[in-house]
Amino acid sequence: MLVIGLTGGIGSGKSTVSDLFAEKGVPVIDTDLIARQLTAPGGEALAAIRNAFTDVVLHADGTLDRAQLRGMVFNDASARGQLEAILHPRIRLEVERLLARVQSPYVVIVIPLLVENGGYGDLLSRVLVVDCPETLQMERVMARSRLTREEVAAVMAAQTSRALRLSAADDVLVNTGTQDVLQAEAERLHQRYLKLGMALMP
Ligand code: ADP
Numbered sequence: 001m002l003v004i005g006l007t008g009g010i011g012s013g014k015s016t017v018s019d020l021f022a023e024k025g026v027p028v029i030d031t032d033l034i035a036r037q038l039t040a041p042g043g044e045a046l047a048a049i050r051n052a053f054t055d056v057v058l059h060a061d062g063t064l065d066r067a068q069l070r071g072m073v074f075n076d077a078s079a080r081g082q083l084e085a086i087l088h089p090r091i092r093l094e095v096e097r098l099l100a101r102v103q104s105p106y107v108v109i110v111i112p113l114l115v116e117n118g119g120y121g122d123l124l125s126r127v128l129v130v131d132c133p134e135t136l137q138m139e140r141v142m143a144r145s146r147l148t149r150e151e152v153a154a155v156m157a158a159q160t161s162r163a164l165r166l167s168a169a170d171d172v173l174v175n176t177g178t179q180d181v182l183q184a185e186a187e188r189l190h191q192r193y194l195k196l197g198m199a200l201m202p
Helices: 014-023 031-038 046-052 066-074 077-101 134-144 149-158 162-167 179-200
Strands: 002-007 028-030 106-110 126-131 171-174
Touching: 002 014, 002 179, 014 028, 014 106, 014 179, 028 031, 028 077, 031 077, 031 106, 046 077, 066 077, 077 106, 106 179, 126 162, 134 149, 171 179
Parallel strands: 002 106, 002 126, 028 106, 126 171
Antiparallel strands: none
16 A cells, blocks of 8 residues: 655644545544544553653643643653653554554555654655745744744744755645645645555555
8 A cells, every 4th residue: 555654844734735635535644633642531641641741730621731741841852752752652553553454545644743753664655745935834823823923933943944854755745825726736646646556456
């Protein structure tokens, strides 16, 4: 099966693009969603996180205060390493479990920090980068969230550079136009991936 790793910087349009593939009936595995499920009440990683981060706060409904946890690891490489050591292997296992159940010419795995963290190279047939200039990323993130310009800039600074991300790409979806343009581009890629995926089928 053809396995596409979909990545891109914050606000580049990853979710928008993965929704477009999903609407076409393509199976989409979302590592962010898996991370949220693993850290939900009763989730497999929540106990491990509470053991490692004893100051971590739960909301009244038992859900993790993800913003607080993000704040705890943002400027602390060792804490971040600890959190990643809890999450990454579990996310990877769940991705493998879901992949094994999928029957389709191709499948999309959304991995926001693919270039930063690596670890999926062996599973992926191709890397698809959703790309737009940083100024546009900034505008889109600020329009959709309450983050300030400085906060968005800090997230972007912690992510890999646009150039490095693009250098890892087999395919690039340029998301500088309207949503209609993006949709047409996604359809073009979809046809290509279907063809490549069908050729791999027994
Ligand atoms: P990501 O998942 O990479 O963070 P999103 O897909 O959530 O990015 O896109 C960021 C924001 O920009 C969302 O509010 C989305 O609706 C909007 N957006 C994405 N692509 C376009 C586009 N081509 N035109 C206008 N708005 C867009």
